[in-house]
Amino acid sequence: MSQTLDLRVRLSLSGPLRPNAEVEVRLLIGHMMETGFRYDGSGAHVAKDILQFVKVHMGDALIFEAELGTGMAANPMLFFSFTLPPQAADMVVSWSDHLGRTGQMRRPVLYS
Amino acid sequence: MLGLAIGLGQPLSAQTRLSGNQFLTPQLQAMQQDADVNPISLWVEKGQTLWRNDCQSCHHAPETLRTSAAEFPRLITRNKNTRLINLEDQINVCRQRVGQHPKGLEDDDTLSLSALLHSVAKGQTIHAQAPADAAGQQRWQDELAQGAQLYATRIGRLNLACMHCHDGKVGANLRAEIVSPGHPSGFPIYRLNWQNMGSIDRRLRACYSGVQATLPPPGSANLRQLELFLKVRANGMPLDGPSIRR
Numbered sequence: 001m002s003q004t005l006d007l008r009v010r011l012s013l014s015g016p017l018r019p020n021a022e023v024e025v026r027l028l029i030g031h032m033m034e035t036g037f038r039y040d041g042s043g044a045h046v047a048k049d050i051l052q053f054v055k056v057h058m059g060d061a062l063i064f065e066a067e068l069g070t071g072m073a074a075n076p077m078l079f080f081s082f083t084l085p086p087q088a089a090d091m092v093v094s095w096s097d098h099l100g101r102t103g104q105m106r107r108p109v110l111y112s
Numbered sequence: 113m114l115g116l117a118i119g120l121g122q123p124l125s126a127q128t129r130l131s132g133n134q135f136l137t138p139q140l141q142a143m144q145q146d147a148d149v150n151p152i153s154l155w156v157e158k159g160q161t162l163w164r165n166d167c168q169s170c171h172h173a174p175e176t177l178r179t180s181a182a183e184f185p186r187l188i189t190r191n192k193n194t195r196l197i198n199l200e201d202q203i204n205v206c207r208q209r210v211g212q213h214p215k216g217l218e219d220d221d222t223l224s225l226s227a228l229l230h231s232v233a234k235g236q237t238i239h240a241q242a243p244a245d246a247a248g249q250q251r252w253q254d255e256l257a258q259g260a261q262l263y264a265t266r267i268g269r270l271n272l273a274c275m276h277c278h279d280g281k282v283g284a285n286l287r288a289e290i291v292s293p294g295h296p297s298g299f300p301i302y303r304l305n306w307q308n309m310g311s312i313d314r315r316l317r318a319c320y321s322g323v324q325a326t327l328p329p330p331g332s333a334n335l336r337q338l339e340l341f342l343k344v345r346a347n348g349m350p351l352d353g354p355s356i357r358r
Contacts, residue, residue: 026149074307075151
């Protein structure tokens with residue numbers, strides 16, 4: 001069983017929330033994205049800590065996936081456009097870091 | 113001399129009292145205004161969670177402390193020892209009062225609570241003033257005079273005082289940056305350069321580093337005196353809430 005990793009995640013939808021409408025999904029993830037290449041002021045090595053995979057599901061469908069790496073700045077901000085399905089469902093953001101720790105966040109989506 | 117004159121409360125002309133937000137690019141200003149893409153939202157939301165768990169039972173809603181955030185730094189006396197503290201120090205004083213361990217000034221929890229308190233204080237006017245008692249007033253004036261002195265004292269390998277840039281060169285280019293008057297209305301800041309939130313304590317230490325001077329340790333009295341001077345210099349300006357900086 002992998003360890004859990006709690007992150008601060010903010011998922012927002014920009015656009016009309018109705019069936020078949022195109023929206024911009026904005027994902028803001030609180031993570032330090034430490035590359036493992038740095039040494040701190042005292043000369044000590046700063047351990048690598050990288051968020052590696054991010055996925056977004058809506059209902060059962062995978063709607064977005066990304067593989068991040070050491071080139072990504074801290075607190076990744078990921079935008080993608082997406083056409084909403086006929087049936088509203090929860091969006092689930094799931095992630096795992098380079099040590100295999102995983103977590104997820106669920107956000108309900110209701111059509112207006 | 114200029115710094116001292118400002119310290120004693122002479123009014124500044126309106127155009128020199130620009131908030132640091134006015135020196136941001138239009139893209140960064142747009143990012144700042146949209147909570148969905150402003151990374152500071154992550155800290156404010158964490159601050160709300162921490163507040164509900166640890167602070168709410170004594171302090172009620174964070175909005176009840178709205179005016180308080182604009183009044184720091186202030187003098188406190190504990191165990192007959194009077195010192196000047198800012199809001200991040202106050203968060204640690206509170207932690208000790210309820211039997212928790214104090215955390216660092218740049219600790220994520222400290223910055224989250226500071227970001228929350230500064231975000232509810234957005235629009236409050238900066239209001240640093242002397243305490244009511246005579247002894248406190250004398251001490252406060254001494255601290256302020258020290259801060260004004262520091263502001264006007266040349267330091268570092270570049271041999272510059274704060275006032276040489278932040279009074280004398282406002283609007284000029286410093287490499288890719290435009291020099292701002294240095295009014296502390298937007299702390300804590302999310303600095304893109306740091307890729308993290310930071311308190312005014314860290315920002316002032318970064319200034320020491322910028323002129324290649326010996327860095328004072330976090331929380332040192334000089335940094336608080338300088339902060340007091342800057343807050344008094346900015347008295348009457350509205351707080352911007354936690355802000356993005358380059």
